[in-house]
Amino acid sequence: MLRNFCHFADKWQASLFAFKLCSKIAFLLICSFLGDFSVRYIQKLPLPVPSIQHILTQLHASTGLVFLNNHDSPIIAFHPEAYAIYQHDEYRFYQRDAFTNYHLNHDYKNLNDFIQFDPTASASSDLGFQGGYIGFIGYDIAASQDVCVKHAVQPALYIGLYRTYLCQHADGWYFYSDAEQPEQHYNWLIDQLSQTLASSIQPLRLHHSFHPRWSKSEYLHAFHKIQDYIKAGDCYQINLTQEFQTCCEGELLSKADQLWTLTNAPYAGYLKLDDFELLSCSPELFIEFEANRSLKTRPIKGTMPRYKDLEQDEKSKQQLKSSVKDQAENVMIVDLLRNDFSVHAETGSVKTTKLFEIESFNQVHHMVSEITAQLKKDANPFDVLRSALPGGSITGAPKIRAMQIIEELEQAPRGAYCGSLGYFNLDGTGSWNILIRTIQKYQDTLSVWAGGGITIASDAEAEYQECLDKVSAMLNLINTWQSHTDDYAE
Template sequence: MPSSSFLNLLCPFDDLDVAFILQRLSSLTGCVYLANNNMPVIAFSPVSYCIKKSNFKALHYVRDHQSEYTQTALQDLKSFIDIDLTKNSQNFDGFNGGYIGFFDYNFSANQQIHNQHRQQPTFFLGQYLTFLRLENKKWIFYSTEENAEEIFNQINFLIFQKPTSSSLFSMMTPCQPRWDKTQYLHAFEQVQEYIQAGDCYQINLTQEFTAKTIGNLLDTAQDLWKLTNAPYAGYLKIDDFELLSCSPELFIDFESERKIVTKPIKGTMPRYVDSILDKQSKQILKSSKKDQAENVMIVDLLRNDLSIYAETGTVKTPKLFEIESFNQVHHMVSEVTATLKADIHPVDVLLSALPGGSITGAPKIRAMEIIEELEGTPRGAYCGSMGYFNFDGTGSWNILIRSVQKYQDELSVWAGGGITIASDGEAEYQECFDKVSAILDLLNTWYQPESSDKKSES
């Protein structure tokens, strides 16, 4: 484990937005951003990292050196993750040096069911000793590396140098649903048949929206983050793969003294400009017995998942059916807390709990099997998790909903919701668009038919 002695310096670019800084640092390996619920961090150039692409073996990289990392199972990642649970160096909230990355939905589900993967990175985890953290509206440079001052000078040079020309982001096709309404309703009816047969009692049925693109997805980031104002936003670029999170949902917070917190979202109603309509929409959600039933199913699932690792009697539900309002929707949110047993490694908790119950259904394994059968294509990063661990085991991981992934020229956005026996197909179909239509509308402003036609002709 590296020394905890930091070089910390005030950065001379406080007035620059996150996307601009990321664009200037994008040439650095593993450039990543986490909004982290108003504790933003930008990290880059990990000293080592693990990555897995599709069905290939995981690879372990050390700067300027690549070697095969043979332990590929999720539980064996602990041999890469150097966490000291006896170390209590955390004297503030947020990232303090450690590991940042993501696990995609299909990679996580594959630990329990047989499924397909997208042809793109399925997990990435880097060890970061150098990062920028926003404190009191000022970006502070932190590093425990020996050449920290050299790195500081390098990032200042990159941020203030004249940018090299690059292909601006544009869409060759509009972002449209892969399913039409008839196909969605057919899948919905199949879910209902499984529920009636007793296979499951909730399935999170989702659908994909796709487009052909050129350029860097990062060009859209600042507009998307401003639109959604999401507390668990983020960005990661790995070669020709980009992941842009606009997620409102926390999966697990790993706090000091072995406390963990999870806040499942289940239940959605649209926002309205008209304050009266908006208040009515919020009240409908608050009093919805159907949404409460869906929410409590997932709360029970998460309580069960966490109880395996928690001290007896510590699993609590301090908040149930609370309504939280975001830019486009109101959500029903509950909270489950627990205290981990003294000998439990937090990495075990995260990896065994993924994918999150709020985006699978219940019972989880059968729900994932039905999702694999019905959805028709792998989710990829959507419904996976992005976040960090500090070296002392504290950390925070989101659920990757309201997120955009781009691999090569393929852009993908997903939306869906929990289906129970009480669900209405038409309403569930509309809920997909309530959740994602604002993101789609914004993305489609980068679609220029005339430019696309000229590109095709050439």
């Protein structure tokens, strides 16, 4: 009887999954027919289930190639219909005029011209991305809304309009498109994926191991300068970060799978723009734009390392849970984000739904809180995102003064680090992360940043060690990708 019951349960679970998947596809097709949401072409890939790394490798030469973890339903998008990019102190807008050809579009004057939501569109809240805008907004361009900051020469912002993409479900990859001639895109994709694994991707090789841009004494000098600012009443908390950098050759994409396996990050992602690659292993959600104009943010403030020994690991977790210093940091950022939300939220709708919860990741424990709100009816989701950036968890408080102090002390542009990577559906729903635990490659330079919040209660040695704890596993892995090994120096 037990055997029969288990057999029945297995069949029931399989049937339930098939029903859910068919329901999702039916939803998209019905919405397409009604005009609410215009996905017109859906095909399951008739190939053995390829890995994310395999698909990205085969498509690495595609314009605007991007991957998002997407609520554990990974998406890969390519060949945007149009895209916006900010680099060399100017915006440029491009339109696709053929299958893979792009030209400058001078009709767009700004991002609000480019990013247009459709209030009549509808999206299923459990599907994640369903066609719309994907991209990143770097820290520097976000901070420059309020503070004069230096910009890196690499792209500072990219947002593409994607009507063709892949989404991975439990039974394989599905192709979605509402572009013109979707069959042409589909046939091209199948041709690309059917070819022998691309050999044109050069494996990433480091010329030498990572080195911090600051010496330890330089970090401590910046730390004590922040303490002076806090005592003078300029600020309550500053998120001080430092860069680790090396020279390299080859494609960062060639090692993406190893980094995602190492970190198992919920907000992982990848984006390639010519000679710029951005690889996210982020554990942190910035803003989720949910159905019915609901907002959610989950700031991280407070970190302790993980250990293989279970008793030591639990002790580290409990130490973080009871840390008055980390709770003080966390609540400052909660208050800042509540204030950011209140600008665009219905009066009285901003709620702190979780406070000081401990979440465990592969290398560290984090202290996480959660804030929700209800958007005003006339609020534009992109304006909400842009005005809330940079996120309070990676600036400090008060935000504008914190960014001024960061600019003074760090003396180098952060680039994409501490910005945000994510998507908007055409109805304005979407999800955007905080770009921490993120690797940037521009031409032959590879960089990783790490930092932490400094308050009056902070200890200099502990803060320096926390900074290393956050990226040590990543750096140790990446440092193995060189033709010769030299010791990592602090």
